[in-house]
Amino acid sequence: MPKNKRTADKNERLPSPMFDMGTMPYIEMLGNRRITIEGSTGILLYDSENIKINTCKTVISFCGRGMTLRCISSSCVEIEGFVTDINFLS
Amino acid sequence: MLLEIIRFLRGSVDFTANGKFPERFMNITAKNGVNLWNPVPKKNAISASMYLSDYKKIRTLARKSRVKTRVTAKHGLPFIANRYKARTGLFAGAIFGIILCIFLSNFIWSVKISGTEEISNTYLESLLEDNGISVGVWKNNLDVDQIERNIQRKCGDIRWMSINITGSLVTVEVKETYKKPKYDSSKNPCNVKAVKDGVITRIQAYNGKPIVTKGSGVVNGQILVSGLDETKQGDMRYLRASAKVYADVKEQRTLTIPKKFTYSSATDNFVDRKNLKFLWLDFPCNLAFENYDNFVSTVHGENLFINDVVLPVGFKIQTDRELVITDCSVTKSRAEEIAKTDCILYEIFTKSKSSLTSRKISIKENKNDYVLTADYIFNENIAGQVDFDVTE
Numbered sequence: 393m394p395k396n397k398r399t400a401d402k403n404e405r406l407p408s409p410m411f412d413m414g415t416m417p418y419i420e421m422l423g424n425r426r427i428t429i430e431g432s433t434g435i436l437l438y439d440s441e442n443i444k445i446n447t448c449k450t451v452i453s454f455c456g457r458g459m460t461l462r463c464i465s466s467s468c469v470e471i472e473g474f475v476t477d478i479n480f481l482s
Numbered sequence: 483m484l485l486e487i488i489r490f491l492r493g494s495v496d497f498t499a500n501g502k503f504p505e506r507f508m509n510i511t512a513k514n515g516v517n518l519w520n521p522v523p524k525k526n527a528i529s530a531s532m533y534l535s536d537y538k539k540i541r542t543l544a545r546k547s548r549v550k551t552r553v554t555a556k557h558g559l560p561f562i563a564n565r566y567k568a569r570t571g572l573f574a575g576a577i578f579g580i581i582l583c584i585f586l587s588n589f590i591w592s593v594k595i596s597g598t599e600e601i602s603n604t605y606l607e608s609l610l611e612d613n614g615i616s617v618g619v620w621k622n623n624l625d626v627d628q629i630e631r632n633i634q635r636k637c638g639d640i641r642w643m644s645i646n647i648t649g650s651l652v653t654v655e656v657k658e659t660y661k662k663p664k665y666d667s668s669k670n671p672c673n674v675k676a677v678k679d680g681v682i683t684r685i686q687a688y689n690g691k692p693i694v695t696k697g698s699g700v701v702n703g704q705i706l707v708s709g710l711d712e713t714k715q716g717d718m719r720y721l722r723a724s725a726k727v728y729a730d731v732k733e734q735r736t737l738t739i740p741k742k743f744t745y746s747s748a749t750d751n752f753v754d755r756k757n758l759k760f761l762w763l764d765f766p767c768n769l770a771f772e773n774y775d776n777f778v779s780t781v782h783g784e785n786l787f788i789n790d791v792v793l794p795v796g797f798k799i800q801t802d803r804e805l806v807i808t809d810c811s812v813t814k815s816r817a818e819e820i821a822k823t824d825c826i827l828y829e830i831f832t833k834s835k836s837s838l839t840s841r842k843i844s845i846k847e848n849k850n851d852y853v854l855t856a857d858y859i860f861n862e863n864i865a866g867q868v869d870f871d872v873t874e
Binding site: 434435436437438439440460461463464465466 | 504511512513518519521
C-alpha cells in the first residue's frame with residue numbers, strides 16, 4: 393500500500409503548545425462602552441450591573457452600570473453600557 | 483429603517499420569560515437560531531422581543547429552560563391583518579385600489595410642451611394627437627422615436643424634439659429652427675419708382691438723381707429718382723437711390739349695405755351643463771333639460787393640479803346661451819352713418835401713414851340695398867426702391 397502519511401516540512405511552523413488560539417475568545421472593546429465577545433458559549437448571568445459570559449476556557453465577568461445585551465447569537469455577544477470591571481474567572 | 487420595515491411586515495411580539503434561569507432560555511434560543519432583541523433583565527425574568535414566527539417555535543425551548551413566556555405586546559402587519567380579518571371588503575377595496583392605480587398609470591394623464599416660441603402649442607398638440615399622443619391614451623403602445631420623426635418631418639420649423647414619458651406625464655421638448663436671415667441688398671444700386679399713380683407734392687431725395695418735379699403726374703412703375711448719375715468726367719456712376727416722394731393719390735371704395743338684414747344677439751337666458759371630466763370620459767353632474775332652438779355654446783374646463791402636474795380629473799362647464807334673431811331695416815341716414823364710421827375706421831387703421839386730403843361720400847339707393855362710394859384723395863409716400871442689375 394502506498395504511504396499517504398503527511399510528513400512535516402522542515403520550514404513548516406508548528407503551532408505553539410502554549411496558546412491554542414482557536415479556542416480563545418476574541419474580545420473587542422470600544423472604550424468601556426461597548427464590548428463584543430466572539431467565541432462565547434452562553435450567558436451565565438444577565439443583570440444590569442453584572443454580566444457573566446461563558447467561553448471555552450474561561451468565564452468572563454463584566455461589572456458596570458446600565459449594561460444591556462445588544463445582540464445575542466450562538467457564538468457572539470455584544471454588551472453595551474458603562475463597564476467598570478472585567479474579571480476572568482476560571 | 484429597513485430592519486423596522488422587515489419587523490413590521492413579519493410581525494413581532496414583546497414577551498416576558500419568567501423562571502429561575504432566564505439566561506438559559508436566552509442561550510437555548512440563540513443556539514437554535516432564534517433572534518432576540520432588546521433583552522431587558524428583571525428579577526428572575528427577562529423581557530425581550532422576537533419575530534412572531536419564532537415565537538411560535540419557542541414553546542419547547544421554553545419548556546427545556548423551565549421558563550414561562552407571556553406576551554406583553556404585539557406589533558406588525560400580521561396582527562393588523564388578523565384584526566380586520568372579518569372585514570373582507572376592506573381588503574378587497576385595498577386590492578382593487580392598488581389594481582386601479584396600476585391600471586390607470588398605463589394611461590397618459592397630461593401632456594406638457596416646452597421650448598416653443600413661434601410654433602403654437604395648440605398646433606403641436608394637434609400634431610401629437612394625430613400621432614397618437616393625447617390625454618387618455620394607452621401609453622405602452624407608443625413608439626416615441628417614430629412619433630418624433632413623423633412630427634419633425636411634418637413640421638419643418640422643428641429643429642429638434644424629444645418626447646419623454648415619465649409615469650403618466652408626457653413632456654415634449656422642442657427646439658425651433660433658426661430663421662434664414664434676410665438678404666441684405668442695401669448695397670445694390672437701385673432706382674426709386676412710383677408704386678401708385680398720383681400728382682407729386684413733395685420730394686425728399688436722400689441719394690440719387692430726381693427725375694420728376696413737384697406738380698408732375700406719375701404712373702405706377704415710373705422712375706422718380708434715378709440710381710444712375712453722370713460724373714463730371716462723363717462716366718456713369720451707380721447709386722442706391724433713396725427718397726421720400728409724396729403725392730396726392732386718388733382712391734375709391736365701395737360699400738354695399740342691404741336695406742334689410744337679420745342678426746343674432748344673445749339674451750340673458752342660459753343653461754350651465756356641468757360635467758365631471760375623467761381621462762376622455764365626461765360624466766354629467768347636473769340635470770339641465772332646457773334646450774333652445776338657437777343658442778351659442780361656450781365650453782370652459784379646468785383640470786386638477788397637484789405639484790405642477792395636470793391630473794386627468796376636472797370640471798367642464800358648457801354654457802348654452804339663447805340667441806334671438808332680430809330683423810333690422812336700414813334707413814338712408816343710418817346707411818350714411820354706417821358708411822362714415824366705416825370710412826373713419828379705414829382711415830385710422832389701413833391708411834395710418836397717409837394724410838387725408840379730401841373725402842367725398844355718395845350714396846346710391848337701389849331696390850334692396852344702398853351702394854356707398856367713398857372717393858378719397860390721400861397724400862402719401864409713393865416711393866419704392868427697385869434694384870437694377872448693372873449689366874442692364
